[in-house]
Amino acid sequence: MIQVQNIVQSYGRDKEILKDVSLTVREHEITALIGANGAGKSTLLSVMTNLVPAQSGQVLLHGQDIRNIKSNELAKHIAFLKQSQQLAIRITVNDLVEFGRFPHCGGKLGDEDKRKVAEALDYLNMGDMAEKYLDKISGGQRQRAFIAMILAQDTPYIFLDEPLNNLDIRYSVEMMKNVQRLVSALGKTVIVVLHDINFASAYAHHIVAMRDGKIAKEGPPCEVVTAQVLDPVFEHKFHIIDHDGKQVSLYYDHDEASACKFCG
Amino acid sequence: MAENYAGAKQLWHKFQLFAASSGTSSRATYSRKRTVMVFVVLSVLLVAATALYLYSRTWARMQPIIQLGIPVSPDAFANILARAIPHLVAMVASAVVLAVVSLSFQTITQSRVLTPSMIGFDSVFVGTQTALVFIFGASHLLFANPLVNFFVSAGVMIVISFFMFGFILRSSRNNTVFLLMFGLVLSGIISSSTRYLQIIMNQSEFFQVQAATSVNINNISADLVWYVLPIIMAVVVVTLLRHRKFNVMSLGPQQAKGLGVAYERELNINLILIAVGMSVATALIGPLTFLGLLAVNAARELLKTYKHMPLFIASSMIATFALVAGQGVMELLRGAVPVTVIINLVGCTYIFYLILKENRV
Numbered sequence: 001m002i003q004v005q006n007i008v009q010s011y012g013r014d015k016e017i018l019k020d021v022s023l024t025v026r027e028h029e030i031t032a033l034i035g036a037n038g039a040g041k042s043t044l045l046s047v048m049t050n051l052v053p054a055q056s057g058q059v060l061l062h063g064q065d066i067r068n069i070k071s072n073e074l075a076k077h078i079a080f081l082k083q084s085q086q087l088a089i090r091i092t093v094n095d096l097v098e099f100g101r102f103p104h105c106g107g108k109l110g111d112e113d114k115r116k117v118a119e120a121l122d123y124l125n126m127g128d129m130a131e132k133y134l135d136k137i138s139g140g141q142r143q144r145a146f147i148a149m150i151l152a153q154d155t156p157y158i159f160l161d162e163p164l165n166n167l168d169i170r171y172s173v174e175m176m177k178n179v180q181r182l183v184s185a186l187g188k189t190v191i192v193v194l195h196d197i198n199f200a201s202a203y204a205h206h207i208v209a210m211r212d213g214k215i216a217k218e219g220p221p222c223e224v225v226t227a228q229v230l231d232p233v234f235e236h237k238f239h240i241i242d243h244d245g246k247q248v249s250l251y252y253d254h255d256e257a258s259a260c261k262f263c264g
Numbered sequence: 265m266a267e268n269y270a271g272a273k274q275l276w277h278k279f280q281l282f283a284a285s286s287g288t289s290s291r292a293t294y295s296r297k298r299t300v301m302v303f304v305v306l307s308v309l310l311v312a313a314t315a316l317y318l319y320s321r322t323w324a325r326m327q328p329i330i331q332l333g334i335p336v337s338p339d340a341f342a343n344i345l346a347r348a349i350p351h352l353v354a355m356v357a358s359a360v361v362l363a364v365v366s367l368s369f370q371t372i373t374q375s376r377v378l379t380p381s382m383i384g385f386d387s388v389f390v391g392t393q394t395a396l397v398f399i400f401g402a403s404h405l406l407f408a409n410p411l412v413n414f415f416v417s418a419g420v421m422i423v424i425s426f427f428m429f430g431f432i433l434r435s436s437r438n439n440t441v442f443l444l445m446f447g448l449v450l451s452g453i454i455s456s457s458t459r460y461l462q463i464i465m466n467q468s469e470f471f472q473v474q475a476a477t478s479v480n481i482n483n484i485s486a487d488l489v490w491y492v493l494p495i496i497m498a499v500v501v502v503t504l505l506r507h508r509k510f511n512v513m514s515l516g517p518q519q520a521k522g523l524g525v526a527y528e529r530e531l532n533i534n535l536i537l538i539a540v541g542m543s544v545a546t547a548l549i550g551p552l553t554f555l556g557l558l559a560v561n562a563a564r565e566l567l568k569t570y571k572h573m574p575l576f577i578a579s580s581m582i583a584t585f586a587l588v589a590g591q592g593v594m595e596l597l598r599g600a601v602p603v604t605v606i607i608n609l610v611g612c613t614y615i616f617y618l619i620l621k622e623n624r625v
Binding site: 049051070071072073074075076079080081082086087088089090091095099100102103106107108153 | 374375376508509511512514515516518519521522523524525526527570
């Protein structure tokens, strides 16, 4: 169980990025963080994973302040994937996934570690790509390899920071389906920062909308993906339509968007 | 005939199956074979370099006497050899520690073109020596006594470099260009103030500073070597024991943190190790700017791996080879070309190649 309590985070003298954020992560669900650039989504994610220690307030993992948990121990509970996956070294998919076992074995893989690595590769259909180098596969496959690494890390909590960045539609959908599978089949708890509201609406169980370092609204997609909530959050005019029970947001300007001139 | 053909076809099919099944592991065995080959070749080169150096210090030096027909007693020979041993040990120890800390420095800076020397370490060494002579005078215990001078200058350098590298790394981690620029400006400031001090100090002191800040292996005091050896061994062993952590850290700070490495703590430990290792090695044999860079990158090229244990060992062997063989050649040429000139020439060319290559990718 992860509880965020009264987090205030600032850079520099008085640039407050997070202003008194409190949140309880819902177990075995996908929670999506949405909001405009600079709303504090990524900072909140960094604080929740102790990548950046909380300045004021605290994040509790099963009631214990995560700043007091040894990093190695924390990595057995919380896994995260940051935005950029540029590596300075040239390694294979298998090498990368083996790194996921580091918190458990300190880099010296035993039989169980090897089994978990093989399982993670299989689970993401990367078995036949294991020996390929990361710089020789497509962006979508690379992202999948990183997810396999996190899966091998074998943590109940998974944090993803904009995992759909630079992915085309097909890979984005595939990625979200994989994330969904982590929750439904393996019982993981996923917290994900998403830019595309429609992906959040379609795949998340719970959406947290952030504005100006505060939580503007949280709830199930049907409550959050409404013009009433989104307009102030993104300072933009939204048009929400209902499609098979899912809310879909249209965000181009309605008046200016002209109809196709060929079909009238 | 047809039967034969079918048999051959079946065999071919079986072979293909075998090839397919062993396909995934073939790369692994290949790279293991390569690693073994590299280490065998490096060991042979090391033995050859050691032999060359010892030859240059013993027989080559005794040639004039032998030519005159004066017999050399075994005792005299043993004496001469015994004088060469501490120098050999000093070279091996310094080369190993330079290579090891250069690799750990590259991993924590996420860069293949940086070494501590290149971002101003050597100028800190020369600056410290100059300042000591300028403030206390060349005859003062701090400079004149090799042991005292060693520990004082190593201590000063450890403190300065720890804070300097710590500051630079904390403010601009993963920014190679900034690190290089900062190092350039910093070593510029330090060297020009050093030069100012050298100009206003008297001539004999200036020459003493010059002698103390250039690589001159034959001047190393044998006592000092035995004092310094445990320190160097400690730095090397502690760094090598962290090789698995280095593997994870080469993924970058964020990934390493995510995988449970206490990054800030590791950074501090390694900065101390780097500062101590560099200071001790530099104070012992002098500034060898490009040796670490050359050795680490040559090891990377040869082994093509990210795993730190083989890289640590191979780069130590390459650095030792370059220094010992270079010094041996220098001895044979009777000091016509200082060993640093050779190493810096090769190292400089290599860094040009690296920068151009990295730029293209």
